[in-house]
Amino acid sequence: MRDNEVSHALCICVTIDDFARVLQVANAAPNLYASVGVHPDYEDLREPSLEELLVLARDPKVVAIGETGLDYYRLTGELEWQRQRFRTHIRAARACAKPLVIHTRAASADTLTLMREEDAGAAGGVMHCFTENWEVASAALDLGFYISFSGIVTFKNARDLQDVARRVPLERMLIETDSPYLAPVPHRGKTNQPGWVRHVGEFIAQLRGIPVAQLGEQTSDNFFRLFNILR
Ligand SMILES: [Zn+2]
Numbered sequence: 001m002r003d004n005e006v007s008h009a010l011c012i013c014v015t016i017d018d019f020a021r022v023l024q025v026a027n028a029a030p031n032l033y034a035s036v037g038v039h040p041d042y043e044d045l046r047e048p049s050l051e052e053l054l055v056l057a058r059d060p061k062v063v064a065i066g067e068t069g070l071d072y073y074r075l076t077g078e079l080e081w082q083r084q085r086f087r088t089h090i091r092a093a094r095a096c097a098k099p100l101v102i103h104t105r106a107a108s109a110d111t112l113t114l115m116r117e118e119d120a121g122a123a124g125g126v127m128h129c130f131t132e133n134w135e136v137a138s139a140a141l142d143l144g145f146y147i148s149f150s151g152i153v154t155f156k157n158a159r160d161l162q163d164v165a166r167r168v169p170l171e172r173m174l175i176e177t178d179s180p181y182l183a184p185v186p187h188r189g190k191t192n193q194p195g196w197v198r199h200v201g202e203f204i205a206q207l208r209g210i211p212v213a214q215l216g217e218q219t220s221d222n223f224f225r226l227f228n229i230l231r
Contacts, residue, residue, distance in 0.1 A: 001194050001195045002195075003195060004195035004196065004197075004198040005198065005216070006194060006195050006197055006198060007031055007220065008031045008032070008033070008220070008223060008224075008229070009031070009032055009033070009194045010032075010033045010034070010035060010063065010064065010101075010223075010227065011025045011026050011032060011033065011034050011035070012035050012066065012067050012101060012128075013034060013035050013036045013037055013038075013066075013067070014037070014038065014039035014041075014042065014067055015038055015039065015042055015045060016036075016038060016045075016046065016048050016052070016056075017045070019034075019036055019056055022034045022035075022036075023059060023061060023062070026061045026062075027061060032061075033061055033062075033063045033064075033227065033229070034059070034061050034062050034063070035062065035063065035064040035065065035066050035067065035101055036053060036056040036057050036062050036064075036065060036066075037053070037065050037066040037067050037068045037089055037101070038068070038085060038089075039067050039068070039103065040068065040069050040070055040071045040075075040082045040085065040086065040103060041071050041074045041075065043075060043081070047081070047084075047085060047088075048085075048088065049088070050088050050091055050092050050095070053065065053088070053089065053092035053096075054092055054095055054096055057092065057096045057098055058096075062098070063098060063099075063227040063228065063229060064093075064098055064099050064100065064101050064125070064227060065089050065092050065093040065096070065098050065099070065100050065101070065123070065125075066089060066093075066100050066101030066102060066103070066125070066128075067101045067102075067103050067128065068085065068086055068089035068090075068100060068101070068102060068103065069086055069102040069103035069104045069105075069107075069111060070082055070083065070086055070103075070104055070105075070107035070110055070111045070114070071103060071104070071105045071106070071107060072105070072106040072107040072110075073105040073106035073107075074105065083110065083114060086111075086114055087114060087117075087118050090114070090115070090118035090119075090120045090123065091118065093120070093123035093125065094118075094119065094120075094122050094123045097123065098123065098228075099123055099124045099125035099126065099226055099227060099228075100120060100123055100124070100125030100126070101125060101126055101128050102115070102120075102125055102126065102127050102128060102145070103128055103129065104127065104132065104136075105131070108132050108136045112136070112139050112140070112143075115140075115143055115145075116143070120143060120145075121143040121144045121145070124144050124145065124146075124226065125145055125146070125226070126145060126146040126147070126148045126174055126226060127140045127145055127146070127147050127148065128148045128150075128176060128178070129148065129149075129150040129152065129176065129178045129182070130147050130148055130149055130150075130161070130164070131152055131161060132164075133160060133164065134163065134164050134167060137164050137167070137168060141168070141169070141172055145172075146172050146173065146174050146222060146226055147164070147168045147172060147173055147174070148173070148174035148175065148176050149161070149165050149173070149174075149175055149176070149200060149204060150175075150176050150177060150178045150182050150184075150200065151177065151178070151182040151183055151184030151185070151188070151192065151196070151199070151200055152182055153165050153184075153200060153203060153204060154184040154185040154188075154199060154200060154203045155185065155188070156185075162207055165204050165207055165208075166207055166208055170208075170210075170215070170218045171218065171221075171222060172222065173204075173218070173219055173222065174219055174222055174223060174226070175197050175200045175201050175204065175215075175219050176197060176200070177192050177193065177194055177196055177197045177200070178192065179191075179192040179193050179194055179196075180192050180193070183196060184196055184197075184199040184200050184203065185199065185203070186199070187199070201215050201216055201219065
């Protein structure tokens with residue numbers, strides 16, 4: 001991260017069993033933070049209760065609730081448990097006033113519906129690793145959410161997503177790696193690492209015709225504002 005001038009990172013929790021290790025990473029350095037949540041792709045594990053999420057979210061290093069959301073691509077069939085889990089996370093985020101990290105895949109309509117029904121806008125948050133179209137982006141922006149782009153935006157076939165990355169207001173944009181997945185060009189196919197978010201930033205800056213330093217400063221400001229981090 002230092003070699004790439006990446007100053008801060010959020011380590012994402014995807015199961016409660018992993019939370020202790022995520023927190024350990026976050027505790028290892030002042031510029032690292034943690035989230036707490038259970039990813040929608042994990043079906044056969046103990047459901048976190050609202051109370052449990054709130055207890056774990058009390059740690060000052062925990063700046064977000066998630067990763068949560070809906071995924072109808074990886075899993076099919078009866079997915080009411082997934083929607084219920086998402087609702088629990090939104091309620092936790094509102095109750096502890098920490099923003100949500102939301103994953104949505106092949107489920108944008110239901111994701112937005114649940115966000116509205118549960119008033120996710122009251123907690124705020126980010127649509128992480130965004131891959132949807134402008135219509136979905138603008139609906140999330142209307143709910144007060146940020147849009148985060150990963151290495152996918154650098155892929156040759158990602159024309160529609162690049163169009164979204166041109167249109168999202170700079171003050172509502174975040175960049176991420178989603179490590180260890182989705183390494184950006186020119187490292188596509190390799191094991192991703194947080195420092196490579198630099199390539200995502202460089203690519204979007206070029207798309208928008210602005211200096212990379214400006215994009216870096218703006219997305220950093222957004223990160224601190226969204227996750228309530230004092231610099
Ligand atoms: Zn995700």
